[in-house]
Amino acid sequence: xxxxxxxxxxxxxxxxxxxxxxxxxxxxxxxxxxxxxxxxxxxxxxxxxxxxxxxxxxxxxxxxxxxxxxxxxxxxxxxxxxxxxxxxxxxxxxxxxxxxxxxxxxxxxxxxxxxxxxxxxxxxxxxxxxxxxxxxxxxxxxxxxxxxxxxxxxxxxxxxxxxxxxxxxxxxxxxxxxxxxxxxxxxxxxxxxxxxxxxxxxxxxxxxxxxxxxxxxxxxxxxxxxxxxxxxxxxxxxxxxxxxxxxxxxxxxxxxxxxxxxxxxxxxxxxxxxxxxxxxxxxxxxxxxxxxxxxxxxxxxxxxxxxxxxxxxxxxxxxxxxxxxxxxxxxxxxxxxxxxxxxxxxxxxxxxxxxxxxxxxxx
Numbered sequence: 177x178x179x180x181x182x183x184x185x186x187x188x189x190x191x192x193x194x195x196x197x198x199x200x201x202x203x204x205x206x207x208x209x210x211x212x213x214x215x216x217x218x219x220x221x222x223x224x225x226x227x228x229x230x231x232x233x234x235x236x237x238x239x240x241x242x243x244x245x246x247x248x249x250x251x252x253x254x255x256x257x258x259x260x261x262x263x264x265x266x267x268x269x270x271x272x273x274x275x276x277x278x279x280x281x282x283x284x285x286x287x288x289x290x291x292x293x294x295x296x297x298x299x300x301x302x303x304x305x306x307x308x309x310x311x312x313x314x315x316x317x318x319x320x321x322x323x324x325x326x327x328x329x330x331x332x333x334x335x336x337x338x339x340x341x342x343x344x345x346x347x348x349x350x351x352x353x354x355x356x357x358x359x360x361x362x363x364x365x366x367x368x369x370x371x372x373x374x375x376x377x378x379x380x381x382x383x384x385x386x387x388x389x390x391x392x393x394x395x396x397x398x399x400x401x402x403x404x405x406x407x408x409x410x411x412x413x414x415x416x417x418x419x420x421x422x423x424x425x426x427x428x429x430x431x432x433x434x435x436x437x438x439x440x441x442x443x444x445x446x447x448x449x450x451x452x453x454x455x456x457x458x459x460x461x462x463x464x465x466x467x468x469x470x471x472x473x474x475x476x477x478x479x480x481x482x483x484x485x486x487x488x489x490x491x492x493x494x495x496x497x498x499x500x501x502x503x504x505x506x507x508x509x510x511x512x513x514x515x516x517x518x519x520x521x522x523x524x525x526x527x528x529x530x531x532x533x534x535x536x537x538x539x
């Protein structure tokens with residue numbers, strides 16, 4: 177027999193399909209989405225094994241945007257970061273890479289760096305904050321690379337201040353170690369850091385960014401850096417099976433995101449700050465306060481099952497989707513979820529979303 181949790185998940189799936197209004201990500205039928213992409217394509221010729229067409233156009237655009245000599249499109253960020261960290265390790269003659277203990281590289285990738293590339297992970301810290309230069313200094317010996325996840329998702333999409341980032345980057349430079357930015361959501365980080373993508377990227381040797389998160393693409397990532405590093409990373413892309421015959425849909429969607437979503441990052445961050453403040457007035461807590469990007473954690477003074485039940489009840493009644501599933505908090509009786517402000521979210525008045533979330537605590 178199905179458990180109550182399984183029943184609730186089934187109800188949520190059904191309710192979500194029946195919704196006609198979404199707060200973060202609107203559901204679009206696959207045929208319609210593909211038709212929109214077809215209208216966005218600008219190159220007559222398709223790419224072939226990573227060359228030509230929209231792929232090369234995208235790589236040129238991003239390299240220029242980030243102020244880097246070269247860039248390569250890859251099917252996933254996991255592949256992109258494996259490739260560049262392996263390049264650094266082979267060059268340095270050491271397998272040791274410094275990483276935050278809560279980074280995506282360690283939490284969500286099935287121990288890939290160690291299992292596939294035999295890299296040795298040195299944890300800068302596992303605290304819920306960005307690492308400090310003294311923690312880098314405390315790791316003795318040779319390092320192949322240092323990574324920073326900007327923003328650090330697990331504890332709430334946390335960023336350092338600009339000054340902190342500059343000091344940490346200088347510490348890497350003084351040590352002669354490449355700094356790699358794990359910047360899946362770096363597009364969304366510029367309003368808080370108050371510097372351009374090129375200025376942020378200039379602090380690091382290489383940088384990775386995702387196309388399907390803040391930019392709303394289908395999938396894929398870009399890795400940018402020095403020409404020789406990118407050339408070697410392309411070889412690892414091939415070895416890892418990422419040199420696909422064509423990546424046309426992904427490239428077209430990514431370029432569309434650059435044109436339509438990227439200019440809205442300031443508005444999305446501002447709306448996130450406004451929504452966070454309004455939710456706190458309804459009895460929630462947010463992390464961080466205020467949000468560093470367009471994404472943040474929302475903590476509710478009610479357990480996860482009660483919050484999920486209230487959310488599904490509301491979806492069935494209103495045909496509106498306002499949140500994802502809730503998870504148990506470290507605080508007994510509390511729960512939390514992530515809230516992502518997207519271009520679609522700008523269509524919702526702040527007062528309306530605050531009222532909707534308020535209903536979840538009162539029903």
